[in-house]
Amino acid sequence: MTHDNERVKIVSEKTLSQGWTRLSTYELDYIDRDGKHQRMQREIYHRGEAAAILLYDAKRDVVVLVKQFRLPAYLTDQPAWMAEVPAGLLDEDHPEEAIRREAMEETGYRLRDVRFLFKAFMSPGAITEIIHFFYAPIDMSDRIEKGGGLEEEHEDIEVLEIRLNDALAMIETGEICDGKTIMLLQWAALNRASIAA
Ligand SMILES: Nc1nc2c(ncn2[C@@H]2O[C@H](COP(=O)(O)OP(=O)(O)O[C@H]3O[C@H](CO)[C@@H](O)[C@H](O)[C@@H]3O)[C@@H](O)[C@H]2O)c(=O)[nH]1
Numbered sequence: 117m118t119h120d121n122e123r124v125k126i127v128s129e130k131t132l133s134q135g136w137t138r139l140s141t142y143e144l145d146y147i148d149r150d151g152k153h154q155r156m157q158r159e160i161y162h163r164g165e166a167a168a169i170l171l172y173d174a175k176r177d178v179v180v181l182v183k184q185f186r187l188p189a190y191l192t193d194q195p196a197w198m199a200e201v202p203a204g205l206l207d208e209d210h211p212e213e214a215i216r217r218e219a220m221e222e223t224g225y226r227l228r229d230v231r232f233l234f235k236a237f238m239s240p241g242a243i244t245e246i247i248h249f250f251y252a253p254i255d256m257s258d259r260i261e262k263g264g265g266l267e268e269e270h271e272d273i274e275v276l277e278i279r280l281n282d283a284l285a286m287i288e289t290g291e292i293c294d295g296k297t298i299m300l301l302q303w304a305a306l307n308r309a310s311i312a313a
């Protein structure tokens with residue numbers, strides 16, 4: 117893959133906030149497509165990498181979602197307990213290890229085969245986060261724990277098992293409105309034939 121990174125020079129970076137994660141402001145010199153030099157300013161939220169997974173039980177035709185409180189939804193007057201695919205930050209782990217851990221913590225499913233699908237920036241204008249997307253077939257015998265998230269992190273996660281068609285319909289009604297979840301459900305719809313029982 118070719119990229120034009122030599123057209124960019126970081127002039128300065130200043131940390132605006134260093135808390136759970138870091139928010140910083142950059143000044144950069146940027147050469148545009150006509151060769152003109154510009155000085156730009158950008159605020160960037162350094163979020164690290166994450167992983168998300170579609171758990172699909174072909175026999176029952178259900179997907180496993182997790183419902184939890186999301187402050188940004190609350191702050192924007194949206195329904196604040198959002199149904200999402202299991203996901204989490206990598207915490208230094210390899211993406212597949214991390215998603216196996218998150219799936220277990222959040223849903224109680226122990227995964228057998230895990231397939232990497234693609235990775236994507238979710239908000240590339242401002243947030244460094246890259247999400248690695250996965251798929252795993254499951255059945256009821258794989259659920260060896262209750263899930264629900266980690267006590268010590270005060271995670272309060274409800275596990276939902278929903279028919280794939282019902283989950284797809286929830287995108288249309290707006291009940292599912294998380295980007296990574298929509299992407300994985302649509303992947304399932306596009307690949308129904310190959311993931312069927
Ligand atoms: N104190 C504190 N704790 C936090 C903060 N943000 C997250 N946490 C803690 O860190 C845990 C992170 O849980 P994960 O399962 O690793 O991440 P996630 O919140 O599910 O995030 C996933 O979904 C997000 C929303 O789509 C994604 O942004 C993220 O990358 C990932 O995919 C939360 O449960 C919470 O305990 C914060 O700002 N402050």
Ligand SMILES: [Mg+2]
Nearest residue numbers: 202203204222
């Ligand atoms: Mg999570």
